[in-house]
Amino acid sequence: MDWSQSLRLIAPEETLTIAGLVLLLVAAWAGDKAARAITWVAVAALAGAAAFVVPALCSGATGPDTVAFLGQYRADAFASFAKLLIYGAAGASLLIAPVFFQRYQAYRAEYPVLILFAALGMGMMVSAGDLITLYIGLELNSLAAYVLAAFLRADDRSAEAGLKYFVLGALASGILLFGMSLTYGFTGTTSFEGIRAALDGDLATGALFGIVFMLAGLAFKISAVPFHMWTPDVYEGAPTPVTTFFATAPKVAALTLTMRVALDAFGGQADAWRQIVIFVALASIVVGALGAIGQSNIKRLMAYSSINNVGFMLIGLASATHSGASAMLVYLAIYVAMSLGGFVGVLMLKREDGEQVEAISDISGLSSTRPGLAAALAMIMFSLAGIPPLFGFWGKFVVFQAAVQADLIALAAIGIAASVIGAFYYIKIVKIMYFDEPADVVKGRSDWIHQGLLCLTALFISPLGYFLTIWLGGLADTAANSLFPAI
């Protein structure tokens, strides 16, 4: 084993670790006065880490050269693609936070540090080549996330969100660990490569149980039905920048991790887990769509929307093919932009005194009072509903294309028909903003960071996004190649 090689491969993790530890010390001595400066340094650290992963993605790194620490860790193109999305989403969650917390006099220097550690954990999740790395990354991310959810100490809802997330997250970790131990017991190894080789041929019932329990644990992390119950409560209770973070970065990490586990470790047994994934996908689409209809809080609605979107992405996983994996990555990239834009838009809904507006009824008639913001939100809603020519359609398109190519036509037909249910609540938001009389509640102004991020994401999901399809599809294909070395 070549230590220097391994240490070079984990450069992004090293950057984040060192930055996180140093900033923690700075925070301890300089106190909360330095919080803003620490935020900017943390963003710079994320950008630096991102710069380290770009070459691996562009060169399509795969194979033994990308394996560090005896197969524990992989710095391949697939991990790099996911890391770019994670670091980008984490950076955005940092940028939008100070203004929000300032209002509650609650911006503390721990916030950027916790985000950095969470990003570090997520980086390890997506790079995991072994069950142990997987679990450590997952827990590092989760522990940081539990604290972040409860970050507004004075707010009961935030504390409740943190506690709920912690209890249910611990339960899910337990389920996952149980599955991992079964898998280890029946395969005799914790490395993905070894598991794949050991599971070749007939599947033992115990190993099947291992697969089921591991997928159940992961389904909790990606908030797929039937393990989605925590999502609306946590999304609603957590401070909005933290919700933004939850809806984007950990989603990417958990989904790509699920892909790696399903397609790599259990790749030879796709027929064993396909029906589970199909059920989870369809259930997520339907429950996400139906659950959102009755919501009166926009953050809860976005939570159901994310459940719904995860369902669509899992359709790509169910196909268990290269094009399915590539389609999921494309969808993830678009989904991150849509969620980011959606939550930044929600953050910009403020009363005159700066108080956040979360009730859907309060944004009625927004298009006459704040036309730009309303137009951006309407675009995001239509895009989430998957109506062309907005870019959200493209994500659904590639996923369904992969499903049809894999001969899962019934799944594709049911899934797309269920998307019409989802369209109902998205267009309801548009109706409230455009057709109803102005409630004239949203009057507060936002700073340039929010406006810039909203413009950027809105441009990305606008029809202009289609000009990126060749580039994005190419990158996703390269990344997916790492999961399917044969191709």
Next chain:
Amino acid sequence: MADFPILSLMLAVPLVAALICLFVEAKGARTIALAATLVDFALGVLLWANYDIGGAQWQFTERVELFAGFSYALGIDGIALMLIMLSVFLMPICIGASWKSVDNRVGEYMGSFLLMETLMIGVFTAQDLFLFYIFFEAGLIPMYLIIGIWGGAERIYASYKFFLYTLLGSVLMLIAMLWMVNEAGTTTIPVLMAYDFPPGAQTWLWLAFFASFAVKMPMWPVHTWLPDAHVQAPTAGSIILAGVLLKMGGYGFIRFSLPMFPEASLEFAWLIFVLAMVAVVYTSLVALVQHDMKKLIAYSSVAHMGIVTIGLFAFNVQGIEGSMLVMLSHGLVSGALFLSVGVIYDRLHTREIDRYGGLSINMPKYSLFFMLFTMASVGLPGTSGFVGEFLSLAGIYQVSTWVTLVAATGIILGAAYMLYLYRRVIFGEQKNEDAAKMPDLDLREWLMMGPIALAVLWMGVYPESFLAPMRADIAALDARVARVKPEGDSLLKLAEPAIEGEATESDDHGEEPAHGGAH
């Protein structure tokens, strides 16, 4: 001319104008919208003038590989040309119809309409399956906003219904398209039109496309979104809905269902016939008892579209040519009728038939125009309605006399409800004082009604101008479906007349002089 991307320009002009409209004041937006639609109309005329009748099947083709998975491919044949002409002809009239009646959020309104124009032209020019789908679906967004923001009292219900109905119809089509592309390995529509899908799969594909086009068309029993949407939409919205959007359903049958799935089309022809016959008779009867003028015209649209679908599935040249002409004619006439309703609605702000009466006394010029459009809707010889309906029925007669019999009652019923409407609104006593005080047409309304009236008469007197560009394409479609052509029941008597019948079929334009004689 050959290399000049005129189709892209026609797409770009309204799109750019739409973006500008969002940022300017009401007056500026109106002017820009009118200018942009007139420029597009001029481009359309240029397109028609340069269209080489008898030349290549696909002309003005453009292809750029801009996207992953599908390409930016444009091109038109005669059928698409005529539908594009209909769109660009109606658009300036729509802008004119909303010149005064829309006074809130004018910029967004004009922007939505211009975007709609881009998307409509896009649907008819797209030569790539997925590009077609994107244009086809994207129309939901502006139309949803137009109905929802500027519509009548029940606008929200109507806009939801419109959006969800049409969306549900078309998502299954997307899955079918993905399957087709996977099977045939290409996204190019002309190639797919010649591809023979296995008959077993055709059944499913046909049904998926049918779900979309039947809703768009609309066919009974999925037509219920249409009366709501038409009644609640502003006048210009109704014109576009009836004039162009409904034609997308018929265009879809011509472009996709018939040439791509001929076997399945024959298999399901009975379904089309049954649904269309019910539509013709039932919606005509419903139209007869309406109190709301717009609703009456909306139901008459369903009946007319029933005749279109019957003609399309006659599998012969007369039927398809007739259907195309009915579509063009209906686009003009129903647009004109909605405009006529809009003219008096702007004055009295009600669509109740009972609130009017005796308008021939105070609005004689209006009454004249309204009469012309009523007659065209009824299908009086000399107007555009006659030619198309006659050809469609002649086409279907070769297949089934019974279907012809039922469909033809639609024309009688059509005369009944239209004449009844005309009598109640225009003739009789002037029972309402406010209606009796309404002024006659002003210059703006003249400029909108005049061109449509001319076009209606032109199509009625000399339909050859409109049939000539489409002839070769319809013949090609006829040749494509020739292998499944059904045995007609009207040719069963003797062997001798059967041969004669076939002779007239191959000499498919023998009836032209007869129409010339009709005026």
